[in-house]
Amino acid sequence: xxxxLIDAHMRSLYYGLLQILSNTMTHNFKxxxxxxxxxxxxxxxxxxxxxKLIDLFFExxxxxxxxxxxxxxxxxxxxxxxxQGDGEKALSYLQGAADAAVAYMSDFxxxxxxxxxxxxxxxxxxxxxxxxQSTDNDASNLxxxxxxxxxxxxxxxxxxxxxxEKLAPFAGKWE
Numbered sequence: 001x002x003x004x005l006i007d008a009h010m011r012s013l014y015y016g017l018l019q020i021l022s023n024t025m026t027h028n029f030k031x032x033x034x035x036x037x038x039x040x041x042x043x044x045x046x047x048x049x050x051x052k053l054i055d056l057f058f059e060x061x062x063x064x065x066x067x068x069x070x071x072x073x074x075x076x077x078x079x080x081x082x083x084q085g086d087g088e089k090a091l092s093y094l095q096g097a098a099d100a101a102v103a104y105m106s107d108f109x110x111x112x113x114x115x116x117x118x119x120x121x122x123x124x125x126x127x128x129x130x131x132x133q134s135t136d137n138d139a140s141n142l143x144x145x146x147x148x149x150x151x152x153x154x155x156x157x158x159x160x161x162x163x164x165e166k167l168a169p170f171a172g173k174w175e
Contacts, residue, residue, distance in 0.1 A: 011115075011123040018057055022069045026050055026076075044080040047073040051096070060117040063100070064108050064125045071100035071138055075145060082150040091159045094146070098163045101138040105170040109137075139170035 025046060029037055038046065050073045054066050063070050078093035107113075108127040115123045134141060143164065154160050 008123075011120050014057075014119050015123060015125075018053075019065070022050055022054060022066065025053075026069075026073065040080065044077055047076045047080075051077070057119060058115075058117045060115075062113075062115045062117050062120070063103070064113045064115060065127070067100045067104040067108055068138070071097050071104065071142070074100060075142060079145070079148070079150060082148075082154070085153065087154045087157065090151070091154060091157065091163075094163050095159070097142055098139075098166050101142050102166060102170055104138050110175070135173050137170070137172055137174050139167040140172060143167050143171055 026043075029043055031037065050069065054063060054070050054073075058066065074093045074097035078090050078097060081087075081089035081093060104127070110127055112124060112126045115121060115125070136144070146160075146164065151160070
């Protein structure tokens with residue numbers, strides 16, 4: 001049991017360190033006076049780094065709690081590329097955001113979850129009793145974001161419509 005306990009503690013430590021890094025890398029964009037450290041394009045690059053970081057640690061796609069960070073990063077990058085007029089990248093990142101929202105709602109939320117990726121194999125987390133800032137769930141929030149005018153130029157694209165259709169059954173309020 002000694003080695004098993006050490007392994008469990010190491011997985012917990014890796015998980016906590018990744019959580020700190022993932023959360024803080026995208027939340028410190030302003031100094032105390034409100035001045036931005038990074039341009040809009042640079043912030044987008046940081047969110048892209050966050051996506052790559054999460055992908056790196058969860059090679060099995062068993063993101064669990066990190067689905068929230070993953071969805072938000074994809075949403076932010078999709079919005080950036082939509083504002084730049086890059087429909088292909090906007091749609092690609094919207095798809096990533098939708099996949100994460102649906103996975104969160106169907107695979108993690110209100111459940112116990114056991115990771116399978118190498119560094120976290122066997123580590124258990126839970127979506128139960130997590131506090132959410134919004135009463136609308138992730139699918140509802142993403143659908144609302146998709147109504148913004150920057151998406152008008154891709155709104156009739158069949159991939160955009162497919163994303164909306166994928167999210168719709170999961171949209172609602174947090175319970």
